[in-house]
Amino acid sequence: MAGGLTYTSVDSTELSTSEKYGEALVELGKNHPDVVALTADLAKSTKMVEFMKQFPERFFNVGIAEQNMFGIAAGMAKAGLTPFVSTFAQFASFRVADQLHSDICYQNVNVKVIATHAGTSFGQAGSTHHAICDVALVRSIPNLTVVVPADGHETYKAVMAAYENPGPYYIRMNRGFDRVLYKDTNYDFEIGKAIQLRDGSDLTIIACGSCVFQALEAANFLEESEGLKIRVLDMHTIKPIDREAIIKAVSDTRRLITVEDHSVVGGLGSAVSEVVVDTGKACAFKMLGVPDEFAPIGLHEDIMSILKIDANGIIEGVKEVMGKDFEEDDDWDDEV
Amino acid sequence: MPLTKQEWLSLEKKVYELRKLTLDTVHWAGSGHIGGGMSVLDMLTIIYHKYANIKLEDPEWADRDRVIVSKGHAGIAYAPVLVDLGWNDKEQLKTFNHTNSKMGIHLDSNKVEGVDFSTGSLGHGLSMAAGSGLAARVQGKNFKTFCILGDGECHEGSNWEAAMSIAHYNISSVISFVDRNGCMIDGKTEDIMKLEPFVDKWKAFGFEVKDIDGNNFKELAEAIDYAYDHPEKPVMIVANTKKAEGIGFMEGDYVWHYGAVDENNFNKCHKALDEHYKKRVARAEKEGA
16 A cells, blocks of 8 residues: 655646546656556547557557457566556446456456546446446455546546556546546545545535545535535545545544445445444435436536536535434444 | 477376376365366476476566466366476365365466466456467567467357457467367357367467367477467467366266266276376377387
């Protein structure tokens, strides 16, 4: 586990999430001859073109054959290379589930999966290209670290951290038109440690990916309009999840909302709820995400609005949870 | 290097011992994949005892040749080969398939010394072989990767993705085999889902194909030598074998894909292997040079 890794990237302000991945990959390629990059006919879409230009002998476009790509990556990692494999999240999880499970995670090899166009971010492409169940699948595989960065800057940091930490990684990012949350990369980022973006005592919003920006907007608005004090956590690492931050949120605020661009079955919300249940402590809890159905076609921001995982949807969710009554208990420590 | 008569005889002795040890392992385990284990043993034996560049004192030597047994259910034959090399305590074979053993049907590369790749789910090995070969190229190394597929396994489409990429990148450091024993769990490959024209399929995917008797060391050696001498094109060795090679009453019968060796047939199997060894020695004496 990396401890408070800090990376600096230049010219990053306006780059999209996947462009930041491309930039990080080139940076790694320059400094580490073991870094190789693979894609399955999505070099342009996954922003690997610069790496391809600079390191053609370490770049492999295997055609539209994702299972083969994951097997090849495992074979390369066994020989000591550090492969970054990039394709759309739906294919980087479901299409290759068995290769990811057996070749990469069971063998515990150093393959970094970069899953782009995650959630409903490739909205117009429809449900074959929405990845709304991928986190549920991949977070159940042993040895795999699962990261969902909030924006381009955090993606850069996650990619760098993935290189520094041996073992399989699944980094899930959007199509690349995310709102920029962090001003730059000058902040501490540690795998498995949530980032508290603002503190509060009334409720905690735990979000990942593009929903973090929306959560922060909602929290700021609710403080101005309703005087609510809301804590916001950027839970960029879904596995291993930051148990300490979740337990502290339950203890301090006793009201939790999770927000994700993913099914409410098996994703961030489920991961957080597993920790909450394990504490044995009561709290009001609501999961925002894609309900247990396929998402509509459309622009990502419209879909987020329809699914109520944008700022307005989160505000609505907060109001609902604030209205929930549950047994107050002054003596918190006596609970099991 | 062509196989000398002396080498041939010595390989026959080795594979005889390994067939015996495999039989014992099936017996200790209670049951096992005896059919596909026996059919693939000549390939494993010649790879490890004539060709593979390995260091017995260091099974993880970075520049070693790699072996991928993509038909991972042959673990019951592969484990004896690795134990015989001095890797892993021989006593472990007596625990094969037992609760908490390091060795189960499909060998785990993180638990069994000398297993380069964990396999078991079919259709994965050839892609990993491609990756291993490409890694050697990126690293400027010369190691080879031997990959053995089962024939039933070739129903899995992912093999053909891998085949395309091995030909496309001309990864001729990968030397591929199919253990063409013609059988799978539910019957004959050609009855379940036709593979023929099998050799033509591999040719069409860009391989130089050697269609040989996979239970004959001379033919195996000629095919592997050809692959060493011709890096201009990847080689696929279609090794036509008999299921359960060496145990006459089981040979060629798909019902012995997985079977039990109990007290009743244990001695019968050992006798069959003794007879088989005599025949194989006679063949080597006659055809060897």
